[in-house]
Amino acid sequence: MLSDLMYRLRAIFRREAMERELAQELQFHYDREVAKLVDAGMSETEAQRRARLATGGLEQVKEECRDARGVSTFESTLRDVQYAARQLRKNPGFASVVVITLALGLGANTAVFSVLNAVLLRPLPYPDAERLVNVAWDGSGYLQELSSVKFQYWHDHARSFDAMATWRSSLDQVGITEERSNVRALSVSRDFLNVLGYTPALGRGFVAAGHVSGDPSVAIVSHAMWRTRLGSAADMVGHTIRLNDEPVTVVGVLPEFFEFPYQDEPVDVIVPLRMTVDPNDVAENWPTIARLREGVTREQAQADIVSLTASFRAAYPNQMSEQDRGMTLATFSELHVDDGVRRALWTLMSAVTFVLLIACANVANLFLARATARRREIAVHAALGATRARIVRLVLTESVLVALAGGALGLLLGRWMASALVALTPTAVPRMASVDIDWRVMLFTFAASLGTSLLFGGTAAWPAARARPSEVLKATARGSSGRSPMRDGLLVAQSALAMVLLVGAGLLVTTLISLTKVDPGFDVEDLVVVRLPTKPPGYDTSQDLWELERRVLQQFEGSPAIASIAAASSLPLERGINTPMTIAGRPDVWGTVEWRAVSPGYFQTLGITLLAGRSFDDTDGAGGPRVAIVNEAFARRYFPGDSPIRQRIEVGRVKGEFIRDPSLAGPGVEIVGIVQDIREISLRSEPRRTMYVLQAQAPTYLSNVSGTMPVFVAQARAARADAERALSQALRGADPALPTPHVFPLDEVVARSLARERFGATLLSVLAALALVLTALGLHGVLAYTVQQRRREIGIRMALGAGGRQVTRLVMAQGIAPVLVGLLLGVLGSIGLSRSIAGFLWGVTPTDPATFATVAAILLGVAMAASWIPARDAANLDPVKTLSCE
Amino acid sequence: MAAKRMDLPQGTLDLLILKTLSLGSQHGWAISGRLQQISTGVVQVQQGSLYPSLHRLERRGWIKAEWAPSDNNRNAKYYELTRAGRKQLEADTASWRTLSRTIGAILDIA
Numbered sequence: 001m002l003s004d005l006m007y008r009l010r011a012i013f014r015r016e017a018m019e020r021e022l023a024q025e026l027q028f029h030y031d032r033e034v035a036k037l038v039d040a041g042m043s044e045t046e047a048q049r050r051a052r053l054a055t056g057g058l059e060q061v062k063e064e065c066r067d068a069r070g071v072s073t074f075e076s077t078l079r080d081v082q083y084a085a086r087q088l089r090k091n092p093g094f095a096s097v098v099v100i101t102l103a104l105g106l107g108a109n110t111a112v113f114s115v116l117n118a119v120l121l122r123p124l125p126y127p128d129a130e131r132l133v134n135v136a137w138d139g140s141g142y143l144q145e146l147s148s149v150k151f152q153y154w155h156d157h158a159r160s161f162d163a164m165a166t167w168r169s170s171l172d173q174v175g176i177t178e179e180r181s182n183v184r185a186l187s188v189s190r191d192f193l194n195v196l197g198y199t200p201a202l203g204r205g206f207v208a209a210g211h212v213s214g215d216p217s218v219a220i221v222s223h224a225m226w227r228t229r230l231g232s233a234a235d236m237v238g239h240t241i242r243l244n245d246e247p248v249t250v251v252g253v254l255p256e257f258f259e260f261p262y263q264d265e266p267v268d269v270i271v272p273l274r275m276t277v278d279p280n281d282v283a284e285n286w287p288t289i290a291r292l293r294e295g296v297t298r299e300q301a302q303a304d305i306v307s308l309t310a311s312f313r314a315a316y317p318n319q320m321s322e323q324d325r326g327m328t329l330a331t332f333s334e335l336h337v338d339d340g341v342r343r344a345l346w347t348l349m350s351a352v353t354f355v356l357l358i359a360c361a362n363v364a365n366l367f368l369a370r371a372t373a374r375r376r377e378i379a380v381h382a383a384l385g386a387t388r389a390r391i392v393r394l395v396l397t398e399s400v401l402v403a404l405a406g407g408a409l410g411l412l413l414g415r416w417m418a419s420a421l422v423a424l425t426p427t428a429v430p431r432m433a434s435v436d437i438d439w440r441v442m443l444f445t446f447a448a449s450l451g452t453s454l455l456f457g458g459t460a461a462w463p464a465a466r467a468r469p470s471e472v473l474k475a476t477a478r479g480s481s482g483r484s485p486m487r488d489g490l491l492v493a494q495s496a497l498a499m500v501l502l503v504g505a506g507l508l509v510t511t512l513i514s515l516t517k518v519d520p521g522f523d524v525e526d527l528v529v530v531r532l533p534t535k536p537p538g539y540d541t542s543q544d545l546w547e548l549e550r551r552v553l554q555q556f557e558g559s560p561a562i563a564s565i566a567a568a569s570s571l572p573l574e575r576g577i578n579t580p581m582t583i584a585g586r587p588d589v590w591g592t593v594e595w596r597a598v599s600p601g602y603f604q605t606l607g608i609t610l611l612a613g614r615s616f617d618d619t620d621g622a623g624g625p626r627v628a629i630v631n632e633a634f635a636r637r638y639f640p641g642d643s644p645i646r647q648r649i650e651v652g653r654v655k656g657e658f659i660r661d662p663s664l665a666g667p668g669v670e671i672v673g674i675v676q677d678i679r680e681i682s683l684r685s686e687p688r689r690t691m692y693v694l695q696a697q698a699p700t701y702l703s704n705v706s707g708t709m710p711v712f713v714a715q716a717r718a719a720r721a722d723a724e725r726a727l728s729q730a731l732r733g734a735d736p737a738l739p740t741p742h743v744f745p746l747d748e749v750v751a752r753s754l755a756r757e758r759f760g761a762t763l764l765s766v767l768a769a770l771a772l773v774l775t776a777l778g779l780h781g782v783l784a785y786t787v788q789q790r791r792r793e794i795g796i797r798m799a800l801g802a803g804g805r806q807v808t809r810l811v812m813a814q815g816i817a818p819v820l821v822g823l824l825l826g827v828l829g830s831i832g833l834s835r836s837i838a839g840f841l842w843g844v845t846p847t848d849p850a851t852f853a854t855v856a857a858i859l860l861g862v863a864m865a866a867s868w869i870p871a872r873d874a875a876n877l878d879p880v881k882t883l884s885c886e
Numbered sequence: 887m888a889a890k891r892m893d894l895p896q897g898t899l900d901l902l903i904l905k906t907l908s909l910g911s912q913h914g915w916a917i918s919g920r921l922q923q924i925s926t927g928v929v930q931v932q933q934g935s936l937y938p939s940l941h942r943l944e945r946r947g948w949i950k951a952e953w954a955p956s957d958n959n960r961n962a963k964y965y966e967l968t969r970a971g972r973k974q975l976e977a978d979t980a981s982w983r984t985l986s987r988t989i990g991a992i993l994d995i996a
Contacts (some may be wrong), residue, residue, distance in 0.1 A: 022937075025914060025963045028956075029933060032915040035958075054933065061934050068938040069945055121948075 011752045015078070015147070022065055030055060036773070043131070059381075061392075063535075073662060087398060094370060095402060098363050102406025102452065103413055104770065105359035107174035108352040110414025110422055110445045116345050117444075118435040120333050123432070125259045127197035128291075133301065135164065135288040135591045138325040143335055144284040148277045149316055151286045154327060157308050163191035164290040168273060169263055175242035182534055182739070183225070183268035186260070195291045196260075202226075203237035203252030219243060220252040220270040243269065244537050259790040261431040262287065262336060279316055302329050321340035343839060351398040351504065354497045358771050360456050361490040362778040363365050365401075367460030368487060369785045371395065378464050392461040398451065398456025407449030408489060411437060414445065426755030459486060487782055490827065491818035494778055495859065498771040499826020500833065502855035505768035506721070507841055508761035510851050514843030515754055521678030521687070522572060523607035524645075526716050527746035529571065530727045532709040534739055539709065542597070542698045546622065549599055549695055549710055551734040556714070561726040565714040566602040567695060569595075569702075571746075572680050581691070583638055593634060593692040594680050595651075597698040597710075603629075603675055605715055608691040613645045613673030621694040628672040634689040644671045649691060651699065669693065682753055684842040713746060719746065759842060772859065776866040783815045783870035795882030796875055803877035811874045815867030816860075823856055894929060899939050901982060904975040906968065907949060911966035913956060915939060940965060948974050952995070 029053050055061060059588035061499070088095040104232040117849070138152060155164045163190060163855060172185040186192075193205045201219060209374065219241070221230065230236055230250075248271065260267050275286070292301055309326030312319070320326075333342065378391055403790040415437050422435050473722040512737045539545055556562045570577065571615040582590035598622035602608075609633065620627050635644045659792075669691075677687035712731075716723035724743045731741050766803055787794070793809055834846030845852065894902070906920050908911065917940075918931045943949045948971030956962035967975070 021963065024961070026933070026937065028913065028960060028962050029915045029918075029937075031960075032958075057934070061937055064934060064938040065941045068941040742972075 010202070018069075021649055022062060026058065026061060029772050042554055045696055050181055062391055063387075066434045075203050077397070080271060080394055081401065082399040082757055083394065084401050088401065091370075093517040094366065095405075098406045099409060100400045101195045101362050101774070102360045102403055102449070103357035103409035104447055104726070104774075105352075106407050106410030106445060107413030107417055108767070108770075109349075109356050110441060111344070111417035112348050113444050113537045114414065114441045115421055115432070115435050116349055116438055117438070118431055119337055120342065120345065120429075121433050122434075122438070122440065122876075124261060124332055125257070129291040130296075131162075132195065132197070133290050133292060133298065134330045134332060135290055135305065136328055136330040138285060138328045139284075139321070139323070143328070143330055146286045146288050147284050147319060148275055148281055148286060148477065149279050149319055150327070151275075151288055152277045152311070152396075153312050153315070154288075154305060154308060156829060158290075158301075158305050160293055160296045160304040161290040162293050163194040164288065165192040165195040166273070166275070166284075166286040166288050166328050167192060169267075172244050172269065172554045175245070184231045184263070184267040185271055186267050187271050187273040188261070189273050192270070195289050197291065198255055199257040200252035202234075204251070205252060216274060217246075217248050217273055217657055218251045218272065219248045220254055221250055222254045222258065222266065222268050222270075224266065225268045243271065244863070255434050256378060259434070261332070261434070264430070275570050279800065290663065292770070298329060302614075302727040313454065324740055327718060332430075340839070341429050343836075346861040347504075347836065347840070351501060353762060354501050355767055355771050355774070355815060356452065358494050358497050358774045358778075360452050361494045362774055362781070363452075363457040364456035365487060365490055365778055365782055367395070367399065367456055368463070368484070369781070371460050371464045372789075375464070388465045393463045395461035396453070396846065399453040399460070403449040403457075404446075404454030406452075407445050410449070411442065411445050414441075417492075417832055424759065426752070426759050438855045441870070462486070488818045491779060491782060491815075492822040494775045495819045495822025495863070496825040496829060497822075498768070499859055500581065500829045501764070501768040501771045502838055503830040503852060503861060505761070505764040505832075506851040506855040507837060507844055507848065508757070508764050508845060509849065510844040511840065511842045512754065512757045512761045515683045515757060518679065518683045518843075520573065520750060521676060523715075524747045524750055526720070527606070528714050528716055528720060528723050528727065529711040529744055529746050529749065530714070530731065531737060531744075532723075532731070533742055535709050536738060540556075540700075542695065542700045542702075545623065545710055546696045546698075548734055549712075552712060552730050553599060553601070553767065555730045555733060556726075559717075559726060561717055561719075561722040563618075563715040563717040564601055564605045565711045565712060565727075567599040567712050569597040569698070569710060571711050571713065571749055572606075572678055573682060579651055580654045582650045582653040584650050589635070589638060590654050591689065594688045594691050596690065597695040597702065598692050599695060602692070605713060606678075608678055609676040611674045611676055612643070613671070616694055618691075620694055620697070624697075625670045626667075626669045626696070626697045628669045629692045630671055631675055631687065631690045631692075632677045633673050633687045637689050644674065647671050651691075651693075651702075669697075683750070692779040725877075757840075757842075775859075776862050779815050779863055780866040780869060783811060783867050784873070787811060787874045790874075791877060791882045794877055795879040797877040798877065799883065803843070807875045807877075808868075808871040811871035812867045814866070815871075816863055819860070819863040824858055826859075827852060827856070894931075897980075899931065899935060900943060901975070901978045903936075903939060903943060903965075904971055904978065905946065907967045908972065908975055911952075911964045913962040913964050915962075917965070943971070947971075949985055 031055060033051040034044075034047045037050055042050070086551060135146065135154065137146055138144075151164075151166055158164065166190040168188050170185050170187065172183055174181060174183045193199065199205065201223060204320055205220070221236070221241075226232060226236060230239075230241075233239070236250055236253060239246050241250060242248070254267075254270070258267070292298070305327045312326075378394075381394070382388075397406060418435050418437070422432055425432060448511070459643055463484070539548065551565065553565060556565045577590050577595050579595045580590060580592050585642060598616075600618065600620070603615055610629075613629070616627070616629065630644055630649075638644065639647065648670050650668040675692070679685070680688045680690055711729060712722055714727060728741055728743060731738055794810075797810075798807065830852070831847055838846045902921055902983065903917060906917050906924075914933075914936055918933075918936050921929050921931050940949070940951075944951055944965070948968055949965045950968050951963050951965050953961050956965045
């Protein structure tokens, strides 16, 4: 055993010496054989011939001896690698083109995969993350957060969880010394840290009697805040800081690596939650997470929480509608990554895969050309006894080597591309900030490199391995047409993939163009928006907000800078608020409508036309009769063929019950006017049924839903800068404690509402352009190579009278034919894939003939240009020189 | 080359090499010559099987190799039986004898 090991080790580490000895040994045998035969009376040459025959292939004998040594696999691989590296070093131009092409493809894949990995695949960053589950309410097909009663019920009755927790996020003000600053605070239920599996780095967690209502005078601060604002004081625990002007005692410091992906911004402070559990409150706004009990599977837990639904329905009938399916477990990405983002990511992943395949085809072509050039070398190997498997291995080793180099470079490139992707993504995507190159990404890139190398290496090795050495060695370079089905096949595949990408990009661009042409229904020009970034303390009720609006608005009566100004709870094209309502006197006519609290000048300022009835005026005040204005869509839906004016709406009422705020019951809100429809939600969605009410009359619960301050929008009279300054001053004048507002033009809102579409269209266009360039390079390379191979034939044709034009046509036809086939396949492929892109489109069908025609023209044009250059070179050949040089 | 040439049954080449080396160390060419000579040309060992066999035996530790000057003053790789190789030769010889006797007996009876 030991000698065996020593032998193998020696074979590995003293390979060259052993190899030399083997050669010497065999040479010795050969010489002795020759000498013996000469002694027996044979001529020297005849003896040599006989001895060689007896040997039966020197390489083969050597190979079998290596096999017998038992280290052959490792060792011959090592040898192959060295050989391949030597071959590549000899040809640095080839090697670098291949490596760069692959790095581009692999880099793009690495970048997109690292985003996919961070957002969708990677488990949450917690200890035993597989035991962490999200609990959600399945209301007839879409997942919601829980109402307070649901949270309490399952918290008390579910047996599969160690702990269950909820939280609410808010922007608070913290004061450590004199100055106050905004911090992101989480109010959490008692077991929050236990569910995540964290213990504080310093101090303790929350200990409270009730699971949802903790001691309001304590807080845990983040590690970053402890370090930067509290000076890393070791005795921080027990210290008092001021939170929203209330003194709170710091009882703990979070660990440094605390992450909470449910929240876009980092968390600064954690305070105990105060939740009132009210059986009449059906608002679904408590996100819920839980930690599975040790040994309990997800399936068991799912069965457990589902089994409680029936008893819950019996206990709280008003908490469930007929269609509700009940409690369910959900994954983080199901709940927090919206479907559009998920589909966009997978679409992007497919797009970069296409680019990689195109790059792969280019490299395969380069390898094929090289294999043809090296035919003789390979044939010599084969004649010396190298087996077919050995030759394939030789080519594959080279492929693996360049692919790994491409992969390594791709990792670097991908890292850079990923950060660009993250920085440029216009919408908030959960966990996007945690994108990095972790082991999963590395593994992916490694696997992708290997897969790629097998693909192009295999393609190139196939013909090389099949060639018969005798024929190759006999044949001269002459007479080869340079045309091969493999090469044509690669061109077809490339063009087809490029066509699919181009169609995708074309459709997204068309969508973007049609969206920018949509009339939003309101004025955009010269309008300035002023928005407060946070909600300062003291603005809790609708009345508080109205007071602020009034104080700001009245400063502009007769202002030289501002023609008109209005306030609103939110802007069109931004996230709105909706509410259930019932038409008074018709309890079965109810629905959910968009809701905006505005000031009287809203319609005038935004240029929204009043179609019937009256607008809000100064007589409609806080104490007056409650009035509303609805849009056309509302009127059409609830009062078809009838006037809604003077009709009444019961806000918050569904089937005889006021589900949000029972105190709203009363005569309802009277409709006093109808305004024209505008694009409320986004440019791509039809106008929603909308009701406008005055901020002065808005129910507080609606004002507080989004937790934001009113937005002011103003029509500038002259220079926009003057208007912006006047607006900022007016806000400060109304309340000096207000935070500095953001001021921006309204068209920014419109542009922002298209940011996703613009980003998608740009990204896919870049990828399609890359695909196009790679395809063009591939085509050009193949044709240039073919022209080189067919020099002689072309020379003969020209000598026989073929003109330059004929030659050009001949060469170009050879390039365009496979592109045309690929183009057709690409069209079919795009039609086949139309379902997967349809969701991103607007104003264009996924099989839009105009788009198809345009991108087909682009592809053909580029293909013509790419094949024209080698065609021209062919036409410029000098037949005399070509024919005489061989 | 009077007698008909025979292909060696699988595995027997190793045994014959060990036997040849039990008489003293030899290089590859001499081993093949010796085998041919003793078997009066019946056994013809090709380089393609001889050298892999030698390397296999060396790896197993039954023979060991050493470079030494040969009769024509060139260095040759001499193989020599090790103690383990000698044991192996005895065991293999015994089992070969048993096998051939048994097969002979069966052939005689049948």
